[in-house]
Amino acid sequence: MSTNPENTTLTPLDICNLALSRLGESPIAALDANGSLASRLCYMHYHPVRREVLCANRWSFAIVRVTLRSAEDPQGDDTHQLRHSLPQDCLRVLGVNARSWTLRGRAVYASSPEIRLQYIADVEDTALFDPLFTEALVLRLAWKLCIPLINSTTARQALGEEYQRVALPQAAHFNAVQHMSNDSHPLYRLWRSSLAGQGE
Numbered sequence: 001m002s003t004n005p006e007n008t009t010l011t012p013l014d015i016c017n018l019a020l021s022r023l024g025e026s027p028i029a030a031l032d033a034n035g036s037l038a039s040r041l042c043y044m045h046y047h048p049v050r051r052e053v054l055c056a057n058r059w060s061f062a063i064v065r066v067t068l069r070s071a072e073d074p075q076g077d078d079t080h081q082l083r084h085s086l087p088q089d090c091l092r093v094l095g096v097n098a099r100s101w102t103l104r105g106r107a108v109y110a111s112s113p114e115i116r117l118q119y120i121a122d123v124e125d126t127a128l129f130d131p132l133f134t135e136a137l138v139l140r141l142a143w144k145l146c147i148p149l150i151n152s153t154t155a156r157q158a159l160g161e162e163y164q165r166v167a168l169p170q171a172a173h174f175n176a177v178q179h180m181s182n183d184s185h186p187l188y189r190l191w192r193s194s195l196a197g198q199g200e
Contacts, residue, residue: 009127010134016042019141022159023150041145047124049141053133054120055092057172061128063094064121069114081109084117092120130178132171139163 010018017027020038028036031043054062070082086093086106093103095118098110108115123129129137140163146156 010129011126012046013042015126015134015138016046016141018138019145020149022138022142023146023155025149038145038149041148042141045141045144049144050124050137051091051122053137053140053168054123056136056168057175058094059120059123059130059133060175060178061130061133062091062120062123063118064089065116065118067114068108068117072113074113080111082111082113084108084110084115086117087119087121089122090117090119091122094118094120130171130175132167132174136163136167136171139167 013028013031016031020027020042025038028039028042030039031046032039033043034040035043064087066087068084068087070084072082074080074082081102084107086108090106093108096108096110097116098108098112101108101110101115103109108117126134139159143156143159143163146152146159
């Protein structure tokens with residue numbers, strides 16, 4: 001069984017055991033498709049729930065910027081939409097530096113043969129997760145496991161409300177604050193402007 005000493009990276013198994021502890025369930029030794037009910041459910045739900053929580057916010061550790069070039073030839077018409085295939089690890093498109101673009105399926109269509117794409121990546125490395133993201137993931141996983149393991153709609157509702165009203169907003173807030181250095185934060189620029197107006 002994973003024992004996670006203090007100040008070390010949590011593993012997927014550790015995260016699943018934290019979720020199980022929120023339900024009053026015993027820890028499991030492995031994520032096993034052929035193991036106990038709790039082990040099978042964690043094996044089944046961990047990655048889908050991780051991807052769901054990743055998609056829920058613009059997590060700085062999961063943002064990737066890439067240049068995509070279409071395999072199609074331009075037609076000499078600015079309105080012609082060229083297909084740009086999304087990276088395999090793209091979970092959510094955040095932005096495209098094109099005047100107009102459309103997302104259809106696993107591709108971005110834009111008139112430019114080359115675009116810059118910003119997206120949320122399917123980050124599996126738990127060493128990159130920040131603690132508040134991990135806490136939100138634990139709560140969402142416990143919410144998902146609640147009914148099949150303890151069959152409590154009351155507990156499920158409480159976990160859902162804690163995730164939506166506390167854990168996710170708190171994680172998103174601190175992620176946004178941490179993502180901006182002092183000199184790029186709009187309030188910092190406003191403060192500097194006011195000082196300049198007073199002659200500092």
